[in-house]
Amino acid sequence: MPAPKDFLEYVDSNADAFIKRLSEAVSIKSVSGEASYRPELFGVETQQFDLGKHVMDGQELPLPKVVLGRLGNDPNKKTVLVYGHFDVQPAYVSDGWDTDPFTLTIQPNGQLVGRGSSDDKGPVLGWLNILQYHYENKKELPVNLRCCFEGMEESGSEGLDELVERESKPGGWFDGVDCVCISDNYWLNTRTPALTYGLRGLTYFKLNISGPAKDLHSGVFGRAVHEPMTDLIKLMSTLVDVNGQILIPGVDEMVNQADTEERKLYETLDYSIKDIEETAGGPIALSSDKVEVLMNRMRNPSLSLHGIEGAFYGPGAKTVIPAKVSGKFSIRLVPPQTPENINPLVKAHIESEFAKLGSKNTMELEDLHGGKPWVSDINHWNFQAARIATKAVYNVDPDMTREGGSIPITLTFADALGVNVLLLPMGRSDDGAHSTNEKLDRSNFIEGTKLLGTYLYEVGAIATK
Amino acid sequence: MPAPKDFLEYVDSNADAFIKRLSEAVSIKSVSGEASYRPELFGVETQQFDLGKHVMDGQELPLPKVVLGRLGNDPNKKTVLVYGHFDVQPAYVSDGWDTDPFTLTIQPNGQLVGRGSSDDKGPVLGWLNILQYHYENKKELPVNLRCCFEGMEESGSEGLDELVERESKPGGWFDGVDCVCISDNYWLNTRTPALTYGLRGLTYFKLNISGPAKDLHSGVFGRAVHEPMTDLIKLMSTLVDVNGQILIPGVDEMVNQADTEERKLYETLDYSIKDIEETAGGPIALSSDKVEVLMNRMRNPSLSLHGIEGAFYGPGAKTVIPAKVSGKFSIRLVPPQTPENINPLVKAHIESEFAKLGSKNTMELEDLHGGKPWVSDINHWNFQAARIATKAVYNVDPDMTREGGSIPITLTFADALGVNVLLLPMGRSDDGAHSTNEKLDRSNFIEGTKLLGTYLYEVGAIATK
Ligand SMILES: [Zn+2]
Ligand SMILES: [Zn+2]
Ligand SMILES: [Zn+2]
Ligand SMILES: [Zn+2]
Numbered sequence: 001m002p003a004p005k006d007f008l009e010y011v012d013s014n015a016d017a018f019i020k021r022l023s024e025a026v027s028i029k030s031v032s033g034e035a036s037y038r039p040e041l042f043g044v045e046t047q048q049f050d051l052g053k054h055v056m057d058g059q060e061l062p063l064p065k066v067v068l069g070r071l072g073n074d075p076n077k078k079t080v081l082v083y084g085h086f087d088v089q090p091a092y093v094s095d096g097w098d099t100d101p102f103t104l105t106i107q108p109n110g111q112l113v114g115r116g117s118s119d120d121k122g123p124v125l126g127w128l129n130i131l132q133y134h135y136e137n138k139k140e141l142p143v144n145l146r147c148c149f150e151g152m153e154e155s156g157s158e159g160l161d162e163l164v165e166r167e168s169k170p171g172g173w174f175d176g177v178d179c180v181c182i183s184d185n186y187w188l189n190t191r192t193p194a195l196t197y198g199l200r201g202l203t204y205f206k207l208n209i210s211g212p213a214k215d216l217h218s219g220v221f222g223r224a225v226h227e228p229m230t231d232l233i234k235l236m237s238t239l240v241d242v243n244g245q246i247l248i249p250g251v252d253e254m255v256n257q258a259d260t261e262e263r264k265l266y267e268t269l270d271y272s273i274k275d276i277e278e279t280a281g282g283p284i285a286l287s288s289d290k291v292e293v294l295m296n297r298m299r300n301p302s303l304s305l306h307g308i309e310g311a312f313y314g315p316g317a318k319t320v321i322p323a324k325v326s327g328k329f330s331i332r333l334v335p336p337q338t339p340e341n342i343n344p345l346v347k348a349h350i351e352s353e354f355a356k357l358g359s360k361n362t363m364e365l366e367d368l369h370g371g372k373p374w375v376s377d378i379n380h381w382n383f384q385a386a387r388i389a390t391k392a393v394y395n396v397d398p399d400m401t402r403e404g405g406s407i408p409i410t411l412t413f414a415d416a417l418g419v420n421v422l423l424l425p426m427g428r429s430d431d432g433a434h435s436t437n438e439k440l441d442r443s444n445f446i447e448g449t450k451l452l453g454t455y456l457y458e459v460g461a462i463a464t465k
Numbered sequence: 466m467p468a469p470k471d472f473l474e475y476v477d478s479n480a481d482a483f484i485k486r487l488s489e490a491v492s493i494k495s496v497s498g499e500a501s502y503r504p505e506l507f508g509v510e511t512q513q514f515d516l517g518k519h520v521m522d523g524q525e526l527p528l529p530k531v532v533l534g535r536l537g538n539d540p541n542k543k544t545v546l547v548y549g550h551f552d553v554q555p556a557y558v559s560d561g562w563d564t565d566p567f568t569l570t571i572q573p574n575g576q577l578v579g580r581g582s583s584d585d586k587g588p589v590l591g592w593l594n595i596l597q598y599h600y601e602n603k604k605e606l607p608v609n610l611r612c613c614f615e616g617m618e619e620s621g622s623e624g625l626d627e628l629v630e631r632e633s634k635p636g637g638w639f640d641g642v643d644c645v646c647i648s649d650n651y652w653l654n655t656r657t658p659a660l661t662y663g664l665r666g667l668t669y670f671k672l673n674i675s676g677p678a679k680d681l682h683s684g685v686f687g688r689a690v691h692e693p694m695t696d697l698i699k700l701m702s703t704l705v706d707v708n709g710q711i712l713i714p715g716v717d718e719m720v721n722q723a724d725t726e727e728r729k730l731y732e733t734l735d736y737s738i739k740d741i742e743e744t745a746g747g748p749i750a751l752s753s754d755k756v757e758v759l760m761n762r763m764r765n766p767s768l769s770l771h772g773i774e775g776a777f778y779g780p781g782a783k784t785v786i787p788a789k790v791s792g793k794f795s796i797r798l799v800p801p802q803t804p805e806n807i808n809p810l811v812k813a814h815i816e817s818e819f820a821k822l823g824s825k826n827t828m829e830l831e832d833l834h835g836g837k838p839w840v841s842d843i844n845h846w847n848f849q850a851a852r853i854a855t856k857a858v859y860n861v862d863p864d865m866t867r868e869g870g871s872i873p874i875t876l877t878f879a880d881a882l883g884v885n886v887l888l889l890p891m892g893r894s895d896d897g898a899h900s901t902n903e904k905l906d907r908s909n910f911i912e913g914t915k916l917l918g919t920y921l922y923e924v925g926a927i928a929t930k
Pocket of ligand 2: 089119154433434
C-alpha cells in the first residue's frame, strides 16, 4: 500500500515546523571529533596598544605605535641609540606550555617562564631599569640616550624602515647618534656572554595551492579530483634535503666555501655538539663536528618548513580534502644572498616543479617578508665598550658570534645612520624564544641589566678619553 | 669609568620589583603575528549530551549515549531497523562558512545551510517526522520499528560495534529485525534519487615525527638539527601520486581491473564530468572519462592527505621549527581490501622510506580507526521496497550506486544481524557534508521524509502479500 495521502499532506503542511526543529538541532554544537569542544574552550583576553592601521590577512588591522625616547643632548657625550621590541610570538597552552604563557611563572631554579620574557620584554625592561635608577637618584646618564621600542618586530617590523630612514636625516629624532646597541638575541651557549657581529637574513614564503571551491569529503572525491594537499606536499618535498642541503638550484651555490682560516674562527668558540643537543632537547644534530654545525648556523643558509595553513590541523581524524592550502617556508640568508637575488630562484624552481606535476589545481607563490644578512666591524669602540663591560660584570671575555636568526632592523639602522651597530644579548641559548616555555634566567635579567648599564658607562668613558 | 657601585646594588635590591614588572608586561597578550588575537576571539558555547566515558587525545572524555528506540511487536509485520547519527563534523566560521555554521540559515533558493543539516540531522529528523504523524493521528506504523541513533559516527562510532553485536543476539534489542535502512549518504548527482548498495572502507593513519624537546627557532637551529617537518613532508610525498595512484606497494595491486561488463554498470548512471566539477566547484576532475571517475570513486581505493597536527597552521609568518608533527592521511578501501590486510603494507612502506632518509628523528605510525568495505544484494525485497517508494515520491527510477565514503556501522549491522542493509539517501551530491556551507535542500528534506515513510509502507506491503 502507498503512504496515506493525509500523511503526505501532513508533511507538506508541517514543513515549517520541521525546519524549525532542524534549526534547533543544528544549533547544538555536538562536535565529537575535537576534544577541545567537549570540556570547554577557554576565553582569551587581549589588550591593545595605541595604534595606526595596516592590512594583514586581508583585514585592516591596527598597527602598534613605535615608542621613541630621547634623554640628554650634551655635545661632550656620545649619543647611543638602543632598540628593543615589546611584541611577542603567538603562544597557546595547547602548543605544549607547562604554564599559562601569558602569566610569568617563577621556577625554583630561577627561570622566569613566560612568552616574551627573553624575547624581548626582559631586555627592554633592562634599559628601563637603568633609567629608573638615574631618575630616582637624580643622576645624569653617562651618554645621550635615544630609544626605539617597537611592537611589530615579530611580524616584519612593518613601517619601521621608513620611520628610521626619515628620522636619521638631519634634524630627525636619530640625528647625531654615534652608535647603536640592540639587545634582542642570545648567548651561543648557557655559560658565556657574547657579543654578536653578524646576522642571517630571511626570506619567507607562502605557497598557495587551490582547486575546489570548498573543502571536500575524501570518500566522495578521493581519486576523483586533483587534491591541493597532494600537490603542495610534492612541492614542499623538493625544497630541502633531510641533511639540510637546499635543493633549490643556485641557492647553496651562491655562498663560498669556508677556507682553513675561516674554520679556525669557529673552532675557538665555547661550543660543543652537547650544547646544541641539550638546547634542542634531543640527539638530532646534523653533524658530529662542532665547526660544521656552527658554520651551518652562522655562515650558511638554511631552509625550514614551518607548516601548512588551510589543512586539517586539529587532533582526531577528519576525512577532509582541504580546498586551499598554503605551505609556509623560509630561507635564512648569508652574504651575498638577499631576498632580491634569492626570491627569483625560488619562484623559478616552484614553477618548474609545479609544471612537472601536471595538476589542474592553481598555484601561487607569495613572499611575505624578508631582510638582508648583516656583518659588523668588531674592532669598533662600540664593541670595545661592550667587551670591557662584559669582563667587568661577568669576569670573562665574551664569545664573538654571528647569529643564525634575523633582526632586519639591524641592517636598517646600519644603513640609515652609517654608524656601528652592536648586538648585546641578555639571554641564554636555551631561552626558547618563539617556542614553548620561553624563559629568561633571573641572573641573566639582573646581571644583564648591569651589563647594559655598564656598557653605557664604558661608552661614556670613551667620549672623555 | 665603571658603573657606580650603588647602581649595581640598586639593581640587586630592586630585583623583585623588576621581576614583578616583567610579570605585568608578560601578562599583556601583545601578539602581533596572528590577526585573530587582535580584534577579538569569539566565544564558543557547547551543549553536552548525557554521556559515558572514553579516552581521546590522551584525555578521558564523555561518550555521547546511543539512543535506541522500539515501536511495535506485531508478528505479522516486518521489523525494520533504522539508523542515523546526531553528531557532526567540526565547523568554524574561519573555515570559510558564509554564515554561522551552528545557526541554520534558510536561503531564498530553498537551501537549509548549517553543519549537520544533511549529515545526518536532516535524515534522523525525517524518521521523527514520520513518528510524529503516526502518534498525533493515533495510526499504527506499517512495520515494527527499531531505531538506533548515535553520537560518535564522525569519530569512528566508538563502542557501537560491541553494542550492536550484543543486542543482535536472541533476546536483544535488535532480535527479530528483518532488514536495515540507513539514511546517511547522498544522491550521485543533484537530480536523481539513488539507492546505495556499496561503500568503500577506510583506514586512517597518524604519522608522528619528533625530535627536539620543544619547538625551535629556525634562525638558531636551521641547518643545525634534523627538522621533523622535513622528514614528514618527505614521507607524505611518497604516499600518492598527483594523478591519484597510490604509491604504497601492494595497495592498488590488490584490486582487480574492471572488465567490459563491469564498466557498463557505470556507463548507465546519470552522471557527467560536469557533475563532479560543479559539485567540487572547480575544473579539477582527474579524468575526462565519466566511467573512470565513477570507478575511481566507487570501486577503486583512494589515498588523501588531510593535514598536519603540531605544525604552524595560522595566518602570518611564524619562523618555527615544530618539535613534533603528525601527518594525517587515510585510504578508502574496496573489496578485497581491509584494514587488516592494508595496514601492514602501509607500515612496511613508511618504515622503509623513513630508513632511507637517515634521520635522527623518531618516527611512529598510528592507525586511528578503520572499517571494511561493503557490498549488498540489490535484488532483495528491502531494495525493491525502496525502489517502488522512490518511483512513487519522485516519479523516476533511482540510480543504483556504490558510495565512495565509509559508514562502518553498515557492515556491523550486516554482519551482526545477517539481514539485508539498504542505504536510502535523503540529500544531494552537492550538500557539502564535512565541508563548509553544508546544506540540505528544503525539497530533499520534505520529499525525503515522504520517501522514508513511503518506504516503510512498501516494506509493510511485502509482509501482507
Ligand atoms: Zn626579538
Ligand atoms: Zn623574536
Ligand atoms: Zn553521516
Ligand atoms: Zn559525516
